[in-house]
Amino acid sequence: MFKSQVAACRRALHVDRLMNDLPDIFTKWFADRRWSIHPHQAEMVARAREKSQVLIAPTGGGKTLAGFLPTLAELASGEHAGLHTIYVSPLKALAADIKRNLGTPIAEMELPIRVEDRTGDTSATMKRRQRVDPPHILLTTPESLALLLTYEDAPRIFADLSRVIIDEIHALAESKRGDQLMLCLAELQSLAPEMRRVGLSATVEDPSAIARFLARHPDPCPVIHADPGPSPDISMLRTEEMPPWSGGGAAYAIPRVLEEIKKHKTTLVFHNTRAQAEIFFHNLWLANDESLPIGIHHGSLAREQRERVEAAMVRGDLRAIVATGSLDLGIDWGDVDLVIQIGAPKNVKRLVQRIGRANHTYNAPSKAILVPANRFEVVECIAALEAVRDADLDGDPRGPGPRDVLCQHILIHACRGPFDARALWQTLTSAGGYADLSEEAFNDCLDMVATGGYALRAYDRWQRLKQRSDGLWELRDPRATKQIRMNLGTIQDTDTLKVRLKNRGGGRPLGEIEEGFAATLTQGDTFLIGGRVVRYEGLREMTVEVTRRADKPPKIATFMGTKFATSTQLSARILRLLGQEAWPELPRHTAEWLALQRRVSKMPTGDRLLIESFPHDGRHHTCVYGFAGRNAMQTLGLLVTERMEAAGLEPRGFVATDYAVLIWGLNEIPDPGPLFDGKNLREAFETWLSGNAVMKRTFRASATIAGLLERNWGHQKRTGRQTSFSSDILYDTLTKYDPEHLMLQITRDEAMKGLVDFGRIEEMLARTAGRIDHVVLDRVTPLAAPLFLEVGKVPVHGEGRERLLEEEAARLMTSSGLDTLPKSAGAP
Amino acid sequence: MNEQRIEFSGEILALQASGSLFWPRMEMLIVSDLHLGKSERIARRGGSLLPPYETTETLTRLSDDIARLNPAHVLCLGDSFDDTRAALDLEDAHRATISSLQAGRRWLWVEGNHDPGPVDLGGEHHAEYRSDGLVFRHIAAKDTRAGEISGHFHPKATIRATSRPCFLCDATRLILPAFGCYTGGLRWTTPALRGLFDAHATAYLTGRKIIAVPVPKAA
Structure with missing residues (x-):
């Protein structure tokens, strides 16, 4: 963590005045190590009395030391008794990392400071001891902190609390974990009014939004910027071989990626999805003639497996790691000198943060290479490069704090003892995200937590909370309280099953796959996990048993929630790039492809909606270039095909990418205008939304957070027992009998911004304002061609699903000979 | 509503896609595992406050089947209530619905493991019920002669990653799906359930339409 100091000491810094704020022992410690303090670190010390402050610094900027210096300085005298500073990080591993790193200055300066961590891994004995005798510095996670707040002795534990440091606040601010944390800070502040808040953030597009998120509303929150360091050295991989028309594997680039790995000390190879990381790692390994040590790291791998890779990485034993977002956060992995991003980055901010992982030496430029996985991604990569050069980061402003998190917080608060509703409302509205929450809205949430909030007042006797x-x-x-504690947290487990090797003394876990994927496997099927092909043998006690006997090409494990959509800002840049007269910055193959599109059809533009119709393979195809991101385009496909079905146009299926949706069917669409009319779309959306699977999934997530459902509802993994009924039934029942229920409102709000992403469709409708270019052609166009090769085609159900089931059943009946048994036919 | 007629132990039975069973010759409708009052029982025990509409929903579906088939007998095959207290605590409106369904027909309650005691509602009570060579009991007996109809297990079948409540049937036994709204299921291949049937058992999936499938080996 502190090695960047070495580089910094070469620079002349005029921070002597600021250094006066530090005790002499610190000045001496810096001097002994021939380190000098960074200006932003000195400024953090100088402004340590601010009620809240945010530090924006690139990775390797000595951010964490900057956060801790004031704490160390204040504790150096040994006068403070009890808990002084809470450090919160999104990852358990980060807390352990920090504990190790803080140990050095504390030991070398012989400071009288006790540092302990408290996470899900901490023993129960230790946790109890910490409540009686808290350390000076407690390193923890948002969930563990929330748990601490459920104890009736919380006021005593936190009475002396002086500072809270939130690390990686930019990452937390994007999720409900952050919302929960801010509600906890509001509570801490009421227990310790003098508490100061510090946020440590990577580069973000809107630092003031992070400041508003962190500060006690409406307190000011100054933002301190560290020197961003030299601009990154970032380029796109240009290959002789053309990238394929579609897909995300980038297998074509394997030889060049291997070359780069050989040329560098340690390379991080980032992927957008776990499935892609698996395939790429597999292919990389097959091509790895020199047996370079290369590892894989993603969230679906077993913890033991990930920890092994992490340890090897820290030791410097690995030349490359193929990874996904699980490596995105600021753990210090050692000397990474190259970051390779496979696939278009989809989001410029995330790209910049990933690039920051290379070259932790503060004043050396980070080096990164983008590898487009397909032809369209060449355009996307170039647009992203321009955005990085212009420091034009993207981000969607965060809406008001979600109410399901608020409901959970009311329960957390109730665990601590009797409370006054109005006082709690006042406390919680000091969290930025909830500043606009009316007392009425708060009381609605309280009512739902207390009584279920149903129109039918059924639970008078069995209320959860009573006045x-x-x-x-x-x-x-x-x-x-026990149940509430077990249910605490906002992280949703997708329904995954552990994968183990068969007959291995209990079998060590290789990782996890989604239940839905496991359901599609039959014995003998093969799939990739941890870069290895394994063979599905069966399901035992809800564990997927596999062997290494892989004799078929693998099916690919599918993982949920990893499909990022291209951001609004990046989409706009891509549209601008497409609008150029010529494309000298693009490789020739890509420029020629675009020129051909312009010749035979039209080029999509930002202010008009291009729709192409053409026959292919005996079916009518319609391609809509909405540029609204994958999730919204998927939603658009669902909506439009439903409306087509109603209009008798007999759609048969569609496929969506970040830039377009391709729909096919039996009939020609004479005039697509009305199908894409904003009013009609919105109406269709309302009807469609209520019966949608995404809504049901969102309902389960939100209802679990709000405490209306217990965690793991419907997935009690016990053998020989009935499982709980599906939460889908609860959703259907509630929709039928209590359609105005608060939980359904919350579900709707959540779905709108999540997978459904109707907001992006609204954005598309607004910028095109009914200006539709409908081009009718006699064959597939260049821009539409890649969509034919996309995986993830969605059949239009209608009667489809039922028919599939019947066909499958008939096949099974015939093959078992049961269909010949006597029985009379069904009545009408 | 769709149905599938099968021959079972010499009788013709009509499996309803709704999850009930109709015996045309006797004009008898059989439903199992209604679990009325489930959400209240969960709340009473300090669990989640689930949408309290499942009793209304279950009774509505039962009323639909009764209106459609107009049976002379209705037999509830056990676990009609989530527990004895749920039966006592039944709301007046639901009590009235049940009374009106009972009017003009014979109503039989078979005991279940959740609601063993008699309840203060109309109808006869039976530990098990026999009629014309068929025996109706809540839990399948280990040794039984052919013609046993039971419930209790809430069987669920899975094909093509779609899971549905189902009837399970071989020459000896027929097990009904749970008719109640808030009821989970037991996988059809669970040994405790699969082991009750011979190798040639058939599952009849409920839903929009009855779909017949052979039951796989135990897993």
């Missing part, structure tokens, strides 16, 4: 005669609210049954 006492003195007006305070309390848990009806104090034993409920």
Whole structure:
């Protein structure tokens, strides 16, 4: 963490005045190591009395030391008793990392400071001891902090709390974990009014938004910027061989990627999805003639497996790691000198943060190479490079704090003891995201937590929270605290099953695959996990058993929630790039492809909606260039095909990418105008939304967070017992009998911004404002061609699903001979 | 509503896509595992406050089947209530619905493991019920002669990654799916369930239409 200091000491810094704020022992410690303090570190010390402050610094900028210096300085005298500083990081591993790194200055300066971590891995004995006798510095995660706040002795534990440091706040600010953390800070502040807040952030597009997120509303929150360092050395990989028309594998680039790995000390190879990382790693390994040590790291691998890779990385034993977002956060992995991004980055901010992983030496430029996985991604990569050069980061402003998290927080608060509703509302609205929450809206949430909030007042006797005669609210049954604690947190487990090798003394886990994917496997099927091909043998006690006997080409494991959509800003840049007269910056093959599109059809533009119709393979095809990102284009495909079905146009299926949706069917669409009319689309959306699978999935996630469902609802993994009924039934019942219920409103809000992403469709409708170019052609166009090769085609159901089931059943009946058994036919 | 007629132990039975069973010759409708009052029982025990509409929903579906088939007998094959207390706590409106369904027909409650005691509602109570060579009991007996109809297990079948409540049937036994709204299921290949049937058992999936499938080996 502190090695960047070495580089910095070569620079002349005029921070002597600021250094005066540090005790002499610190000045001496820096001097002994021939280090000098970075200006932003000195400024953090000088402004340590601010109620809140945010530090924006690139990776390797000594960010964490900057955050801790004031704490160390304040604790150096040994006068402070009790808990002084809480450090919160999104990753358990980061907390352990920091503990190790803080150990050095504390030991060398012999500071009287006790540092401990508290995460899900901490023993129960240690946790109890920490509540009685807290350390000076507690390193923890948002969930562990929230848990601490459920104890009735929280006021005593936090009474002396002086500072809270939130690391990687940019990452937390994008998720509900961040919302939960900010509600916890609001509570901490009411327990320790003098508490100061510090946020440490990577480069973001809107630092003031992070500041508003962190600060106690409406306190000001100054932003300190570290020197961003030299511009990154970033380029796109140009190959003689043309990238393929579609797909995300980038197998064509394997030889060149291997060359680059050989040329560098340590390379991180980032992928957008876990499945792609698996395939790429597999192919890389097959081509790895020199047996370079290369590892793979992603969130679906077993913890043991990930930890092995992490340890090897820290030791410097690995030349490359193929990874996904699980490596995105700021753990210090050693000397990475090259970052390779496979596939278009989809989001410029994430790209910049990933590039920051290379070259932790502060004043050397980070080096990164983008590898487009297909022809269209060449355009996307070039647009992203321009955005990086212009420091034009993207990000969607965060809406108000989600109410499901608020509901959970009310339960957390209730665990601590009886409370006054209005006082709690006042405390919680000091969190930036909830500043605009009206007392009425808060009371609606309280009502749902207390009674279920149903139109039918069914639970009078069994309310979860009861209002006492003195007006305070309390848990009806104090034993409920146990259940609330178990349910705490906002991270949703997707329904995954562990994968183990068969017959291995219990079998060590290789990782996890999604239940939905496991359901499609039959014995003998093969798939990739941890870069290895394994053979599916069967399911035992909800564990997928596999062997290494792989004799078929692998099916690819599918993982949810990893499909990023190209951001609005990047999409706009791509549209601008397409609009150019010529494309000297693009490789020739790509420029020629675009020129051909312009010749035979039209080029999409930002202010008009291009729709192409053409026959192919005996079917009518319609391609819509919406440039609204994958999720929104998928939603558009679902909506439009449903409307086509209603209009008798007999659609048969569609496929969506970040830039277009291709729909095919039996009939020609004479006039697509009405199909894409904003009003009609919105109406169709309303009807469609209520019965949608995405809504059901969102409902389960939000209802679990809000405490209406218990975690792992419907997935009690016990053998020989009935599983709980599906949360889908609850959703259907609620929709039918109580359509205005708060939980359904919350579900809707969440779905709009998540996978459904209707907001991006709105954005598309607004910029094209009904200006539709409908081009009718007699054959496939250059821009539409790649869509034919896309995987993930969605059949239009209608009667489809039922028919598939019947066909499958008939096949099974015939093959088993059961269809010949006597039985009479069904009645009408 | 779709149905599938099968021959079972010498009788013709009509499996309803809704999950109920109709015995045309006797004009008898059989439903199993209604689990009325489930959400309240969960709340009473300090669990989640689930949408309290499942009793209404289950009774509505039962009313639909009764209106459609107009049976002379209705037999509830056990676990009609989630527990005895749920039966006592039944709301007046639901009590009235059940009374009106009972009017003009014979109503039989077979005991289940969730609701063993008698309840203060109309109808007869039976530990098990025999009629014309068929025996109706809540839990399948280990040794039984052919013609046993039971419930209890809430069987669920999975084909093409789609899971549906189902009837399970061989020459000896027929097990009904749970008719209640908030009821989970037990996989059809679970040994405790699969082991009750011979190698040639058939599953009849409920839903929009009855779909017949052979039951795979135990897993």
